[in-house]
Amino acid sequence: MGEEARENSSLTPTQELVNMQREQRRYEILQRETILNNERRARARAAMSAGACILGAAAAVWFGGVDLQQAVQHEVQAIYSWEALGQYLSDLGPVTTLLAACTGGFLANYASHSRKMREAQQQLENMNAAMTMDSGEELGGDSSAKSR
Numbered sequence: 001m002g003e004e005a006r007e008n009s010s011l012t013p014t015q016e017l018v019n020m021q022r023e024q025r026r027y028e029i030l031q032r033e034t035i036l037n038n039e040r041r042a043r044a045r046a047a048m049s050a051g052a053c054i055l056g057a058a059a060a061v062w063f064g065g066v067d068l069q070q071a072v073q074h075e076v077q078a079i080y081s082w083e084a085l086g087q088y089l090s091d092l093g094p095v096t097t098l099l100a101a102c103t104g105g106f107l108a109n110y111a112s113h114s115r116k117m118r119e120a121q122q123q124l125e126n127m128n129a130a131m132t133m134d135s136g137e138e139l140g141g142d143s144s145a146k147s148r
Contacts, residue, residue, distance in 0.1 A: 050106035
């Protein structure tokens, strides 16, 4: 018999319950930290993708020979009519328009992952706060023998 098996066989049922609860809490904490880290990574990927699309769109406008004065004028007019919006998009070209649309999608994705990350962070903080409040009252209150 191994040393760990001998230790476990000498545990009282109360100690086994405490160990099981501790392991369950560790597992829940690890799950929530994994979710939090995954959301952070996804948010960072969305931010980098949006930045790359913005840079691509800026390069396409710069090297595409677009008259910036006319594009800005059409952009201002696009606020008031659909015709001007169509003219503005045709001035920019299909590549720039596609990159701008992709940027919008990646920014929406970034916002979604930010919200999920805040929720996961809040759940982890709530769980930690609950554990610190319960730590003194676990299975019989404080460490004095009279409270058990």
